[in-house]
Amino acid sequence: MSFYTYFTNFTKDTIELKSTMKEIIQNLITHNTDILIPVILLGMIQSGKPRAFTGVISKCFDLNYDIAIVLTKNSVAL
Numbered sequence: 001m002s003f004y005t006y007f008t009n010f011t012k013d014t015i016e017l018k019s020t021m022k023e024i025i026q027n028l029i030t031h032n033t034d035i036l037i038p039v040i041l042l043g044m045i046q047s048g049k050p051r052a053f054t055g056v057i058s059k060c061f062d063l064n065y066d067i068a069i070v071l072t073k074n075s076v077a078l
Contacts, residue, residue, distance in 0.1 A: 002058075002059075002062045003058035003059070003061050003062050004021075004055060004058045004059040004062050006058070007054060007055055007058040008021075008055055011051060011055075013051070013055065017048060017051065017052060017055070018055075020052055021052055021055040021056050021059065024041065024052070024056050025056055025059050025060070025063075028056075028060065029063070041053055041056065053070070057070075
Protein backbone atom coordinates (compact mmCIF):
# COMPACT_ATOMS: atom_id res chain seq x y z
CA MET A 1 0.00 0.00 0.00
CA SER A 2 1.29 3.46 -0.84
CA PHE A 3 1.97 6.13 1.77
CA TYR A 4 -0.73 8.34 0.21
CA THR A 5 -3.39 5.64 0.21
CA TYR A 6 -2.59 4.64 3.77
CA PHE A 7 -2.64 8.25 4.99
CA THR A 8 -5.86 9.31 3.25
CA ASN A 9 -7.64 6.14 4.36
CA PHE A 10 -6.40 6.52 7.94
CA THR A 11 -7.48 10.16 8.18
CA LYS A 12 -10.74 9.58 6.27
CA ASP A 13 -10.12 12.61 4.07
CA THR A 14 -13.01 14.17 2.20
CA ILE A 15 -13.30 14.13 -1.57
CA GLU A 16 -12.66 17.90 -1.60
CA LEU A 17 -9.43 17.56 0.38
CA LYS A 18 -8.23 14.68 -1.80
CA SER A 19 -8.99 16.78 -4.87
CA THR A 20 -6.92 19.66 -3.49
CA MET A 21 -4.03 17.31 -2.71
CA LYS A 22 -4.17 15.82 -6.22
CA GLU A 23 -4.17 19.30 -7.76
CA ILE A 24 -1.08 20.27 -5.75
CA ILE A 25 0.65 17.02 -6.67
CA GLN A 26 -0.15 17.53 -10.37
CA ASN A 27 1.36 21.03 -10.18
CA LEU A 28 4.50 19.58 -8.59
CA ILE A 29 4.81 17.05 -11.41
CA THR A 30 4.11 19.63 -14.13
CA HIS A 31 6.57 22.26 -12.90
CA ASN A 32 10.22 21.33 -12.59
CA THR A 33 11.65 21.83 -9.13
CA ASP A 34 15.18 21.45 -7.89
CA ILE A 35 17.57 22.90 -5.35
CA LEU A 36 17.43 26.30 -7.08
CA ILE A 37 13.66 26.18 -7.67
CA PRO A 38 12.11 24.73 -4.50
CA VAL A 39 8.42 24.39 -3.69
CA ILE A 40 6.53 26.28 -1.04
CA LEU A 41 2.96 25.58 -0.02
CA LEU A 42 0.92 28.18 1.83
CA GLY A 43 -2.64 28.25 3.08
CA MET A 44 -5.21 30.25 4.97
CA ILE A 45 -5.66 29.94 8.74
CA GLN A 46 -7.78 26.91 9.72
CA SER A 47 -7.82 25.62 6.13
CA GLY A 48 -6.46 22.14 6.93
CA LYS A 49 -2.86 22.79 5.91
CA PRO A 50 -1.15 20.16 8.09
CA ARG A 51 -3.46 17.43 6.89
CA ALA A 52 -3.25 18.45 3.22
CA PHE A 53 0.51 18.96 3.37
CA THR A 54 1.00 15.54 4.97
CA GLY A 55 -1.06 13.99 2.18
CA VAL A 56 0.99 15.79 -0.46
CA ILE A 57 4.25 14.78 1.20
CA SER A 58 3.13 11.14 1.41
CA LYS A 59 2.29 11.13 -2.31
CA CYS A 60 5.64 12.74 -3.11
CA PHE A 61 7.38 9.91 -1.26
CA ASP A 62 5.37 7.48 -3.40
CA LEU A 63 6.74 9.35 -6.44
CA ASN A 64 10.33 8.82 -5.21
CA TYR A 65 11.00 12.27 -3.79
CA ASP A 66 13.85 11.82 -1.33
CA ILE A 67 13.17 14.44 1.29
CA ALA A 68 10.55 16.86 2.59
CA ILE A 69 11.43 19.78 4.81
CA VAL A 70 8.66 21.43 6.77
CA LEU A 71 9.35 24.87 8.20
CA THR A 72 7.02 26.15 10.87
CA LYS A 73 6.96 28.60 13.75
CA ASN A 74 5.51 28.91 17.19
CA SER A 75 2.07 30.39 17.36
CA VAL A 76 -0.38 31.53 19.96
CA ALA A 77 -3.25 29.11 20.53
CA LEU A 78 -6.50 30.31 19.02
